[in-house]
Amino acid sequence: MRAKTQKRLALAAWAALGFSTAAFGQISLTTGPYTQNFDSILVTVPADNTTQSSPPLPTGWVFSESGSNANTSYRVHNGGSSAGDTYLFGATGSAERALGGIASGSLLPTWGAQFVNGNGALAITSFSLAYTGEQWRDGGATAPAAQTTFFEYSLDATTITGGTWTSVTALNFTSPTFANTGGGVALNGNDPANQVVFAETLVASGLSIAPGQTFWIRWRDINDSGNDHGLAIDNVTLTFTTGPWVPPTYLTWDADTGAAGVQNGAGTWSASGNNWWNGTANVAWSGVDAVFGVAGSGTHTVTIGTGGVTAGNVKFTAGSPTYTLAGGDTLTINGGITADNSATISAPVNVGADQQWNVAASQTLTVSGAVSGGKIIKGGSGTLILSNTGNSHNGVQLDAGILELAADGNLGAAAAEFVSSGGTIKFTAPATFPGPGGGAGGRTFRLNAGTTVFDTNGNDITIAGDLVGGGNLVKTGAGVLTLASPSEPSPLNFSGGTIINGGTVRVNAEANNFCATGSGAVTINNGGAFHIDDIQVGVPWGSVSSRIFLNHGGTLLGTGPGANYSRGGDALTVQNGTVDSEVVVDIKTLNATDVFTFGNTVRTGTAPTGLDSSYNKIRVSGPGRVVLSSGGTTSTVAFRGSWEINGGILQVGPLLGSSLGEPLNALGFRTDGTNFVFTPATVNAGAMLAIGVDETNPNVGPPTNGLPPYIRNPITLNGGKIASTAFDVDQYGDPNVASPVHGALGGALTVQGGSILVYNPINSTLTGWDYQGPRNVNLVSDGDTSWSGNLTVDPGPLGVGGAFKINRTGGTVSVTAGASITVLAGASLQLDGTGVLSDGTNHVNIVNNSVSSLNVVTGNHAVGDVTGVGNTTVENTASLTANRIVQNALTLNGGNVNIRVNGGPSGVSAVNSLNIVGSGTLDLADNDITIDYSGPSPISSVVGWITSGYNGGAWTGTGIKSSQAASAGNTALGYGDDGNIITVKYTWYGDATLDGTVNFNDLLKLSQNYNGTGKDWSLGDFTYDGNVNFNDLLKLSQNYNKTGLSPAAGGDAAVPEPATVSLLVLASAGLLARRRRS
Structure with missing residues (x-):
């Protein structure tokens, strides 16, 4: 009894080592081949279609059925049945049989055999198989087809359906007969026409099947379309080869020393005590390999005995x-x-020599004791947790699976490298891995060929030591991975790729030109971010540089004044979108002092075949400045899509240093097959687009397209600002010589609310550079331009002045009623060429604040109201048409101002100072103007300008005129001075009192000064010659009793009554008499 128990327990021990045990009915292989023809099963042959489970199949042979009709019986038949089942096929009444089956939708048969190595001294090194495939039924089908039964073997299965199986297609049996198109018919499987003979075929080689270890072979049928054929096997022969077998040198933990055989349990592992099983008996520990666990469950603690123990290998068995x-x-x-x-x-664990620690899939090995000694080489796809911070071993090499860490001390001695050839490092707590000064040179992370995943798992991790090697780094999980080595590598120390699938990778180093990402590409995927913190990534002017690919949902972050993605090598490439799936990426800063510079182009990835893709959007946010210092020359190296600026400043053109490529193309463009389509940008509230370059002759667009040197991208101000940084300095020549380009805009501008910022941020703190005077900016629109919001021309917090220029060379203009431009203190708005501030119906209003100015230099411009307390100047032959002008000063240096026909209070202009020089002209039409002067009255100048404009009554001269008076014939510009304010009013001839009515009061004024000289309008001089005479009386008499003009609009009032006419005739006669007497 004890011997049988020991045998059973010994076999259980073999199973604990991963070997299948020889269960009852296994076929033992000893010296010769094994054969089976299934002819001895049926001692008494039953009638066809009999189902039975006895007699059983030959020793070692089993079958298994699956499906709703599955059972443990087989069917005896000659092929005349179509039922899905396991069959012993043969002729009716004959004991000569073949084992097979018919598959159906409700039953799938599998049949095979289990073998055991019965040679106690040798291992099975290979085995081969020969058999005859017999077809006993043609199932029949409308479209007949061959069907196959599949052959497989397994070295680890314990049942015919468990374990891992390997197919051998050369031994698959495919039906030779399948011509029947009607119902199924029985076949004679013994007929050679219905057979396939498989000669001896090698199944597997290079094996080491130990004595007592099992393996399986099987045939598996599937449910084919139509009626299944009846397929079977016969005359099976299995041959094998053997070789030396070396028994394993191990002992298996056996806590129960009182009973023979392996038992689980708790206990003490020491040099004494017979708690180890050697396969035959319990023995004391002898320093060989240690195996823990046989089949079972629960948890057990084994305590290391006093003085410690030494083992070769330690194994924890699966399923224990x-x-x-x-x-x-x-x-x-x-x-x-x-x-x-x-x-x-x-x-505590002492690693006696560099060694492999393999953890199987879905399993975890936790080592919390202090580890000393050699290097740990982590293998297997499971998880190794090193949690002791006092480890002093010679580092870790990760070859596969997961390594969990919480601190630098988990990795062993401070000077020991961490090496990875593939696998995942999972960080379970925030940690810093020191660089030089943090311990004997700092911890080096060496990534060899393969991919290493850094899963920060919600924690912030800093690697301050060197990152070296050429493998790929994949960042996952929330949290920040900071690469902060202070080394200055030459050549680059890390040349692998960096793929960011989650959280942030931050590069930050003391050395200014540290290239943490080396020559490999950085790919930023959805949910990932790459943070360049005050360093330069890539090699300037070099042939090797990190490439950055920004995919949908990815973020590129720059902080500090020196964040720079260099101009060497490749550029930032944004993934292509499609019409159904737009790609949206982010470029961000965190602080107002951040300056994030791109030394090379921002471009879009290769467009789909036949499509120049534009389904991409870059969002810029954060309070700092993003600088695009270079643009592409063709659409293949330019950004195609759109920009959305949500915060901070997006600057086109660098501050210092020469730009590469085409800086004015930095926002990008594409082609529609014929024309260039420039990438649009939207500037939202709180954000700014700054325009400026520092080259004397920057190329614009593709060099051969003949485009003017302007930023030609459509810009929409949605509450944001456009700024001219005015970087018009030639770096290679005299820094005081301005370039011909001053940060100009050339695309369509859509104003939905926002401001234009004109400033020059360069200051004297930049040693060696002398910037003279304010800079200018041009807005040259040749696209469709829309004004619907309120625009502000702002000198900015760093500004020292400058002029914002507006003109237009093409396109259409659309203005929404109420749109306005505000020119803040210290700024100026300059109008050139053809204005973009009016669409002919609606006009942009201009608010000109203190110490600001509106300058109209060239061209004809139309605006709405010009208000505020700034200054307006119209130069040369330029003209400005407005509803009214309310300013501190209005100066016409040869230019023209035309006030639109209005005739009401909304057309009244007001200034503190008016100056008209040369051919300058102010056309009030049917409107008024007041001059609220301080100091000596300028009335004589005003009268001179009106007299010049009157031009003998034609109202076509220079100075102050009225085109409305020229056409009406009975209206004029009256004037008066009350000692503080001069009023020039559009009114009737004869309205001496400027109340809009010609009546007896005006006649009285004229009569009291009749025949006088040196008189003005208020005293009856209505012809601007200083005299009051009949000509003036005639003007008055023609308009007597007329009313309805300024301040209320209107034309002629009622025709004077006859009595009134008689009165005027009598007055005229009296005055004529006085004239004659005089």
Whole structure:
């Protein structure tokens, strides 16, 4: 009885090592081939279509059925049945049989055999198979087809359906007969026409099947379309070869020393005590390999005995209880660890030599005891947790699976490298891995060929030591991975690729030109961010540089004044979108002092075939400045899509240093097959687009397209600002000589609310550079331009002045009623060429604030109201048409101002100072103007300008005129001075009192000054010659009793009554008499 128990327990021990045991009915292979023809099963042959489970199949042979009709019986038949089942096929009444089956929708048969190595001294090194495939039924089908039964073998299965199976297609049996198009028919499987003979075929070689270890072969049928054929096997022959077998040098933990055989359990692992099973008996520990666990469950703790123990390899068996090796004494391991089951080692571990620690899939090996000695080489796809911060071993090499860390000390000695050839590092707590000064040169992370995943798992991790090697780094999980080595590598120390799938990778170093990402590409995927923190990534002017690919949902972040993605090598490439799936990416800053510079172009990835893709959007946000210092020369190296500026400043053109490529193309463009389509940009509230370049002759667009040197991209101000940084300095020549380009805009401008910022931020703190005077900016629109919001021309917090220029060379203009431009203190708005501030119906209003100016230099411009307390100047032959002008000063240096026909209070202009020089002209039409002067009255100048404009009554001269008076014939510009304010009013001839009515009061004024000289309008001089005479009386008499003009609009009032006419005739006669007497 004891011998049988020991045998059974010994076999259980073999199973614990991963070997299948020889269960009852296994076919034992000893010396010769094994054959089987299934002819001895049926001693008494039953009638066809009999189902039975006895007699059983030959020793070692089994079958299994799946499906709703599955059972443990087989069917005896001659092929005349179509039922899905396992069959013993043969002629009616004959014991000569073949084993097979018919598959159906409700039953799938599998049949085969289990073999055991019965040679106690040799291992099976290969085996081969020969058999005859017999077809006993043609199932029949409308479209007949061959059907196949599949052959497979397994070295680890314990049942015919479990384990891992390997197919051998050369031994698959395919039906030779399938011509029947009607119902199914029985066939004679013994007829050679219905057979396939498989000669001896090698199944597997290079094996080491130990004595007592099992393996399986099987045939598996599937449910084919139509009626299935009846397929079977016969005359099976299995041959094998053998070779030397070396028994394993191991002992299996056996806590129960009182009973023979392997048992699980807790206990103490020491040099004494017979708690180890050697396959035959319990023995004391002898320093060989240690195996923990046989089939079972639960948890057990094994304590390392006093003085510690030494083992070769330590293995935790799959499918067994969970073990913990505990205690304060040291476990020395000279071979390695295989954890096919989860386990914990809390005792101190001495790694006797560099060794492999393999953890199986879905299993975890936790080592919380202090680790000393050699290097750990982590293998297997499971998880190794090193949690002791006092580890002093010679580092870790990660070859596969997951390594969990919480601190630098987990990796062993401070000077030991971490090496990875593939796998995942999962960080379970925030940690810093020191660089030089943090311990004997700092911790180096060496990534060899392969991919290493850094899963920060919500934690912020800093690697201050060197990152070296050519493998790929993949960042996952929330949290920040900071690469902060202070080394200045030459050549670059890390040349692998960086793929960011989650969280942030931050590069930050003391050395200014540290290239943490080396020559490999940085790919930023959805949910990932790459943070360049005050360093330069890539090599300037070099042939090697990190390439950055920004994919949908990715973010590129720059902080500090020196954040720079260099101009060497490749550019930032944004993934292509499609019409159904737009790609949206982000470029961000965090602080107002951040300056994030791109030294090379921002471009779009290769467009789909036949499509120049534009379904991409770059969003710029944060309070800092993003600088695009270079643009593409063709659409293949330019950004195609759109920009959305949500915060901070997006600057086109660099501050210092020469731009590369085409800086004015930095926002990008594409082609529609014929024309260039420039990438649009929207500037939202709180954000700014700054325009400026620092080259004397920058190329614009593709060099051969003949475009003017302007930023030609359509710009929409949605509450944001456009700024001219005015970088018009030639770096290679005299820095005081301005270039011919001053940060100009040339695309369509849509104003939906926002401001234009005109400033020059360069100051004297930049040693060696002398910037003279304010800079200018041009807005030259040749696209369709729309004004619907309120625009502000702002000198900015760093500004020292400058002029914002507006003109237009093409396109259409659309203005929404109420749109306005505000020119803030210290700024100026200059109008040139053809204005973009009016669409003929609606006009942009201009608000000109203190110490600001509106300058109309060339061209004809139309605006709405010009208001505020700034200054307006119209130069040369330029003209400005407005509803009214309310300013501190209005100066016409040869230019013209035309006030639109209005005739009401909304057309009244007001200034503190008016100056008209040369051919300058102010056309009030049917409107008024007041001059609220301080100091000496300018009335004589005003009268001179009106007299010049009157031009003998034609109202076509220079100075102050009225085109409305020229056409009406009975209206004029009256004037008066009350000592503080001069009023020039559009009114009737004869309205001396400027009340809009010609009546007896005006006649009285004239009569009291009749025949006088040196008189003005208020005293009856209505012809502007200084005299009051009949000509003036005639003007008055023609308009007597007329009313309705300024301040209320209107034309002629009622025709004077006859009595009134008689009165005027009598007055005229009296005055004529006085004239004659005089």
